[in-house]
Amino acid sequence: MSKPKQYFRPSTLEEALELAIKPGYIAIARGAPFLGEVLLPYDAVVDLQEIAELAAKTHDEDNIYLGGNLTLQSVISWEHTPKLLKASIMRSIPLNLRNGISVGESLTGRYILPEWVAMLTAMGAVIEHAGSLGDETQLNFWEQSIPEFVNYLHAHGRHYQGVVKGVRIPVPTSNSYFGTAHIARTPGDVAIINIAVRVQIEGNQVTHATAALCGASQEVVLQLELSPLIGEPLTEATIAAASSFVE
Missing domain, CATH: 3.30.390.50 (CO dehydrogenase flavoprotein, C-terminal domain)
Structure with a gap:
């Protein structure tokens, strides 16, 4: 175990990804799932809060898009978030954690938010990300199903060395x-x-x-x-x- 010796605050996705994939580096937006220990197993922290693209939230008739840096509380507050998705956050996650966990961190942290993960899966959501997942490194952002991503990540027992750009959720049809x-x-x-x-x-x-x-x-x-x-x-x-x- 070691304490971080370096701190970076990149302003572009390219710079953030270049840093995040380095061994011993951790990219964070809010940090609650990663910074709760006295001694931290990271050599460097990459702060993603300066990157505007990661705070995007958009919607159209087909999809809802939640940027990786958005807090879970902001997901609840947004009028276009489906009610059941809001409920999957609100029932058991207290306000302080909802403000301290980003959308990206909710899927890359060690502690699972089961109702949120299950509802995203049922809705057919996908995660858009790039970086090192297990033994593979992908430097272009790509989409992956929620189960495929979280199951693979936790099976390998490593922290995710990459950047979550966002989560895309298909708008539920009327039927x-x-x-x-x-x-x-x-x-x-x-x-x-x-x-x-x-x-x-x-x-x-x-x-x-x-x-x-x-x-x-x-x-x-x-x-x-x-x-x-x-x-x-x-x-x-x-x-x-x-x-x-x-x-």
């Missing part, structure tokens, strides 16, 4: 329906196990059904296609079949 459930020690505690489900219906038949579970396997988030529902009406019997499939 999309969501549901969530969780088990926690107390009403306001972090979920021990939780699930987010998305179902799309055309006419009276289910055309798409996916579930995202946290705390149910060795993976950070387990994504399942609920095949027993596809092509069927949404009834108590088909829901029971899907529940048995998940079990």
Whole structure:
């Protein structure tokens, strides 16, 4: 363990990425998931707060885009954030942490925010990032599914050496329906196990059904296609079949 000996505050994405991929360097926006220990295992801190592109938030008829530097509290405050996505943050994450964790850090930190990760997964969100993930280094920003990114990162047990540009979330269609459930020690505690489900219906038949579970396997988030529902009406019997499939 060592304390950081250097501090950098780049003003461009290119400069930030060049620094972030160096061994022993850590890129932060707010820092709560990384700076809570007396001794820190980083040689240098790369502060991303000067980079305006990382604070972007945009929306159109197809997508919602949340910049990697946005705090979780600002995600809640934005009028275009879907209500269920807001709820996935608000139920168990206190205000001080919502102000101290950025969108990017919520997916790269050691501590998982299970309801947030599950809802992003159910909504089909992707993370746009560049850097070193495991043994691979990618210097061009690219999109990756939330489960693929977080599961790979945590399986390797290393901190992420890169820059999260943002998260893109497809706008739910009018025929999309969501549901969530969780088990926690107390009403306001972090979920021990939780699930987010998305179902799309055309006419009276289910055309798409996916579930995202946290705390149910060795993976950070387990994504399942609920095949027993596809092509069927949404009834108590088909829901029971899907529940048995998940079990």
